[in-house]
Amino acid sequence: MSTYTTVPRRAIGCCFAVELDDAELGAYLDGLFAALPRVDRADTTIGLTGARGCYTLAIGDETVLDDAELFAVVNRLVQRLNALATASPGFVCAHASGVARDGAAYVFPAHMESGKTTLAAGLVRAGFDYLTDEAVAFDPATVLIEPYPKPLSLDPGSWPLFPEAEPDPALRHGAALDQWQVPVAALRADAIGTPCPARFVVFPEYRADAVTEFVPMTRGEALVELARNTFAFNEQGRFALDALAEVVRGAECGRMTVGTLAAAIACIEELG
Amino acid sequence: MTDATGSIDGAFVPVRAAAVYTVEIDGEAVLLDEAHDRLHHLNPTAALLWSCFDGEATVEQLATETSEELRSSFATVYADTIAVVGDLVAQELVRDGREPGP
Numbered sequence: 001m002s003t004y005t006t007v008p009r010r011a012i013g014c015c016f017a018v019e020l021d022d023a024e025l026g027a028y029l030d031g032l033f034a035a036l037p038r039v040d041r042a043d044t045t046i047g048l049t050g051a052r053g054c055y056t057l058a059i060g061d062e063t064v065l066d067d068a069e070l071f072a073v074v075n076r077l078v079q080r081l082n083a084l085a086t087a088s089p090g091f092v093c094a095h096a097s098g099v100a101r102d103g104a105a106y107v108f109p110a111h112m113e114s115g116k117t118t119l120a121a122g123l124v125r126a127g128f129d130y131l132t133d134e135a136v137a138f139d140p141a142t143v144l145i146e147p148y149p150k151p152l153s154l155d156p157g158s159w160p161l162f163p164e165a166e167p168d169p170a171l172r173h174g175a176a177l178d179q180w181q182v183p184v185a186a187l188r189a190d191a192i193g194t195p196c197p198a199r200f201v202v203f204p205e206y207r208a209d210a211v212t213e214f215v216p217m218t219r220g221e222a223l224v225e226l227a228r229n230t231f232a233f234n235e236q237g238r239f240a241l242d243a244l245a246e247v248v249r250g251a252e253c254g255r256m257t258v259g260t261l262a263a264a265i266a267c268i269e270e271l272g
Numbered sequence: 273m274t275d276a277t278g279s280i281d282g283a284f285v286p287v288r289a290a291a292v293y294t295v296e297i298d299g300e301a302v303l304l305d306e307a308h309d310r311l312h313h314l315n316p317t318a319a320l321l322w323s324c325f326d327g328e329a330t331v332e333q334l335a336t337e338t339s340e341e342l343r344s345s346f347a348t349v350y351a352d353t354i355a356v357v358g359d360l361v362a363q364e365l366v367r368d369g370r371e372p373g374p
Contacts, residue, residue, distance in 0.1 A: 220300030224313045227302075234309045238293045241304050245295045 009036035011081050012137045012148050013088025017042035018077070021049055025070070028171060032074070035130070035149035035184050035192050044084060048073060070171060075179050078153060082134050085148055086231040091137040092243040093231045098131035098145060099123045101272055104199035105145050107136050107251075109229035115206030115258050118158040121165070121187055122261045123268060129193030130184045135231065136198075140243035143250065144195040151181040161261055162187070200271055201226060201253045204264070212263035214256045214271065222253030280358050282332030282350070285369030286325040292365055294322070303365060312363060318356045327369045331357055 004026035006018040020026045025048070047058040055073040057065040057080075065076045086093040096109035097120035106128070110116045117133040124130045132148040139146055154162060156178065165182040184191050201222050202214065217225075226244050227233050233240050252271070258264040291307035301319035303312040314322055324334050331353050339349040360366040367373070 218300055219297045220302055220313050220315075220319075223295065223297060223302045224311050227304075227311055237306060238304060241293065241295055241302065245297055245302070249297060 006030050006033065008039045008042040009033050010039045011036055011085035011088075011150065012091055012093065012135065012146055014044055014081070014084040015039045015042050016044040016046060016081065016084065018046045018048055020047075022051070028168075029074075029077075032151045032181055032183050035151075046077065046080075048077065071167070071177050071179075071181075074181055075153070078151060078181055081150065085137075085150075086135045088137065090139070091146060092140060092236060092240045094136045094138070094226055094244075095134070095229045095231060096136040097133045098136045098193075098198075099128035100131055100145075100193040100196050101128050103194075103196045104272070105131060105136075105193070105196045106200045106202065106268060106272070107145070107198045107247075108202055108204050109136070109226055110204050111229070113155075113206075114204055115158075115264075116204055117152055117154060118161065118206070118261060119204055119258065119264055119268075121152050121154065121158070121162055121182070122265050124184060124191050125162075125187045126265050126269070127188075128191075130187075130191045131193045131196075138198075138243055138247055139195075140239070140246070142195075143243070143246045144197055146195055147193050149184055149192050151183050152187070154180040154182055198247050198251045200268075201248055201251045202268070202271075203229075203255045204258050205255065206258045208259070210257050210259040212257060212259040212267050214254050214267050216252070216254040219248045219251075219253055222248045222251075280331065280354055280361065282330060282335075283370070284331045284357060285327065285329070286321075286331065286334070286357050286360070286366045287327040287369040287373070288322070288325050289365050289367065290374075296323075305363075305365060308364065310363075312365065317352060318360075321353060321356050322360070325366065 004020045004023045006029050008017040018029050050056050054067045057073045094109050096107050097116040098105050098107045099120055108116045120133045130149050133152045135148050137146040165186045167180055293304040295302045299316040301314040335350040335353045339346045
């Protein structure tokens with residue numbers, strides 16, 4: 001029987017809460033998801049039960065992960081939340097990170113391992129507002145981006161760049177980590193963005209030691225690339241294509257080769 | 273890959289594939305081929321030609337009209353039109369209107 005329920009929150013269109021039998025872990029999750037908008041009630045209940053070294057994650061009747069270490073369960077929880085969020089009806093969600101400044105968004109669509117989370121984390125620390133590190137949700141009715149300020153999922157290659165974001169070692173119980181889940185407040189306080197239009201759509205690609213540069217691309221080229229980085233694009237078809245076309249019509253578009261985080265931040269700041 | 277261009281001449285009548293949805297943007301076009309779940313990007317020249325494919329005009333007629341409109345040489349525009357149509361045929365976005373439809 002659960003003894004703790006996290007504060008119900010909204011991940012794009014998915015209203016969720018986590019039920020646990022460990023209040024300390026529940027408080028940790030409340031902190032992790034604190035940047036997501038609070039809602040009155042949850043439609044989706046996620047169960048996280050167990051104790052050190054043998055946690056179980058369940059959504060409804062489905063057991064998602066069993067007999068796992070805490071941080072493996074937390075990582076999987078974030079992944080499943082992403083899947084629930086990006087399936088939210090009424091939104092077109094691009095696989096992208098996003099930040100904002102002065103009410104205008106910078107969208108970074110890219111596949112995994114391209115450095116989009118690292119770029120978003122660096123820009124937030126540099127003063128930009130945080131929208132998401134995983135899924136930029138466009139509302140087709142308004143062409144505004146609905147923030148999805150989930151914890152940033154930082155891979156090991158980026159850890160030395162953000163030592164302040166290391167999870168509490170007391171929660172690790174000696175277990176190895178393969179990803180950090182970082183609440184945005186660990187990077188900068190009061191950094192959560194609000195709904196805003198895309199002003200720049202930039203496709204980043206990390207290449208170690210490369211010269212960081214921004215190369216403009218046509219809106220037609222950008223539309224194709226953005227569509228290819230959109231969740232369930234084929235299922236949404238022309239509805240999604242029309243929505244994304246409106247997005248790029250209002251944006252400057254280009255590719256950015258990222259050699260170092262510092263150079264990439266400077267490059268983005270020059271754009272705006 | 274089949275060289276579709278070789279089978280296209282001035283009498284070819286380009287017809288857009290039925291399951292293709294078009295979005296125009298800054299003079300370019302993005303095509304969503306719903307039959308094959310594929311996206312295509314057309315540069316301004318190809319997009320202009322694509323917008324002229326009405327299922328009646330031949331490649332030669334299209335090249336004539338376009339060369340007059342752009343004040344370019346017919347030979348150059350004709351060669352470009354053949355190349356563009358050939359590429360679109362190869363990608364199953366265009367068929368010959370003189371032949372029975374699918």
